Amino acid sequence: MASSTAMKSCKVGLLSLQCSRAVGVSTIRSFTTQLTDEQASIRAMVQKFTTEQLKPNAQKLDLEGRFPFCQIKQLTHLGLMGATVDEDYGGLGLDYLSLAIAVEELSRGCASTGMILSIHNFLYANLVNEKGTPEQKDIFLREFTRGGSIGCFALSEPDAGSDVASIRMTATPDGDNWILNGKKSWVTSAIEGSATAVFATFDPQLRHKGLACFLVPLDAEGVFRGKKEPLMSVRAATACDLRLEQVRVPREYMVGELGEGFKIAMDQLDQGRIGIAAHAVGIAQAALDTAINYAKERVAFGKCLSRLPSVKDRLTDMSIMVESARLLTYRAATDVSTKNSATAKYVASRAAAAAADHCVQILGGRGLSINYDAERLYRDARGTQIYGGVTDIQKRLIGHYLLKEHDAL
Ligand SMILES: Cc1cc2nc3c(=O)[nH]c(=O)nc-3n(C[C@H](O)[C@H](O)[C@H](O)COP(=O)(O)OP(=O)(O)OC[C@H]3O[C@@H](n4cnc5c(N)ncnc54)[C@H](O)[C@@H]3O)c2cc1C
Numbered sequence: 001m002a003s004s005t006a007m008k009s010c011k012v013g014l015l016s017l018q019c020s021r022a023v024g025v026s027t028i029r030s031f032t033t034q035l036t037d038e039q040a041s042i043r044a045m046v047q048k049f050t051t052e053q054l055k056p057n058a059q060k061l062d063l064e065g066r067f068p069f070c071q072i073k074q075l076t077h078l079g080l081m082g083a084t085v086d087e088d089y090g091g092l093g094l095d096y097l098s099l100a101i102a103v104e105e106l107s108r109g110c111a112s113t114g115m116i117l118s119i120h121n122f123l124y125a126n127l128v129n130e131k132g133t134p135e136q137k138d139i140f141l142r143e144f145t146r147g148g149s150i151g152c153f154a155l156s157e158p159d160a161g162s163d164v165a166s167i168r169m170t171a172t173p174d175g176d177n178w179i180l181n182g183k184k185s186w187v188t189s190a191i192e193g194s195a196t197a198v199f200a201t202f203d204p205q206l207r208h209k210g211l212a213c214f215l216v217p218l219d220a221e222g223v224f225r226g227k228k229e230p231l232m233s234v235r236a237a238t239a240c241d242l243r244l245e246q247v248r249v250p251r252e253y254m255v256g257e258l259g260e261g262f263k264i265a266m267d268q269l270d271q272g273r274i275g276i277a278a279h280a281v282g283i284a285q286a287a288l289d290t291a292i293n294y295a296k297e298r299v300a301f302g303k304c305l306s307r308l309p310s311v312k313d314r315l316t317d318m319s320i321m322v323e324s325a326r327l328l329t330y331r332a333a334t335d336v337s338t339k340n341s342a343t344a345k346y347v348a349s350r351a352a353a354a355a356a357d358h359c360v361q362i363l364g365g366r367g368l369s370i371n372y373d374a375e376r377l378y379r380d381a382r383g384t385q386i387y388g389g390v391t392d393i394q395k396r397l398i399g400h401y402l403l404k405e406h407d408a409l
Pocket of ligand 1: 388
């Protein structure tokens with residue numbers, strides 16, 4: 001081991017990991033397929049957790065639409081609710097790739113749990129950790145890494161989804177406070193959550209330049225949570241409307257400066273898309289695992305399905321899609337840019353949908369049965385093309401940055 005590398009034994013909840021971490025070396029910028037010892041340890045730990053705690057319960061939680069409270073509590077003990085947060089604030093101080101690997105492995109067993117962890121970390125905890133003041137971190141981070149509180153990200157509105165600059169939630173100054181009014185939609189985990197980042201306009205004429213970001217406790221006076229949205233995908237997770245009526249927020253709870261809200265949201269979505277890409281890779285891998293296991297056992301025309309050329313072709317297509325999506329996701333996690341994140345999300349969400357479709361086909365009639373995982377994977381895969389930014393927009397972003405790189409806009 002290089003002398004600049006300190007071996008450090010870090011307690012990750014119930015499990016103790018041997019972590020080797022380069023001291024004084026910044027986050028890896030160039031992409032390599034080689035995982036560090038630490039990243040490999042995270043994968044092994046989360047795989048074990050998924051096999052033992054998530055996979056056996058995933059179908060039941062999904063069918064009953066039940067939030068995985070117990071599993072999230074265990075993930076808190078493992079430190080994964082603050083995976084990339086500074087250790088000073090109760091986090092593990094890991095890199096984005098380690099977090100992406102954790103989301104991938106969780107989503108392989110239970111897509112809902114993977115999504116909850118992904119949004120909490122990439123869209124809430126990382127925002128506060130990277131852009132918050134020390135006071136904001138004391139209030140809005142510590143409890144969220146080790147204390148069991150869940151954080152949310154409230155950007156979308158009934159009339160502003162993909163079109164973020166059209167946000168109508170208003171922020172009006174009032175002495176040392178801001179008064180927030182308006183409605184947010186689809187806020188993941190808001191029913192169970194304790195605080196959220198909220199994006200609001202202080203001057204609608206300014207469009208995206210008129211946005212600001214606030215941290216808002218969900219038990220603040222004037223915050224009303226809607227009912228759980230009944231969903232086709234990630235049914236054990238929750239998403240609901242949030243209504244804010246005359247919600248008084250101290251000036252100190254604004255993140256960054258006035259007018260920086262759009263940039264903060266876009267930066268966070270670049271990270272969030274790495275999370276949803278990893279989540280999609282996990283679902284795609286689960287579809288491949290399910291299909292292979294079934295094809296090895298099921299006999300038709302005197303031989304295993306896996307020996308039928310058409311089934312072998314489907315499995316091969318699935319494998320190609322899973323592996324290419326994984327590589328793009330890991331690249332996006334090690335070299336964060338709008339283009340890399342959008343490319344990863346675009347490819348991974350389409351890979352998940354296609355792989356889950358092949359999986360249903362390979363299982364035949366059983367592919368449609370709720371007694372097998374295939375139908376849940378099919379439903380879960382579809383959602384990855386919507387939340388975190390629809391596929392159509394990802395393609396537009398990739399095209400924009402491609403032409404920009406070539407001075408061809
Ligand atoms: C389960 C779930 C969880 C979610 N969690 C959160 C959350 O925690 N926080 C949050 O803020 N939001 C969340 N969302 C909202 C999600 O991010 C939005 O649904 C998504 O961004 C799309 O916005 P929209 O639904 O308003 O669709 P629209 O913006 O109305 O788009 C509908 C369709 O129109 C087309 N389209 C629109 N604009 C363009 C364009 N410029 N170019 C090409 N085609 C276009 C696309 O085909 C698109 O699919 C969640 C959504 C779901 C379903």
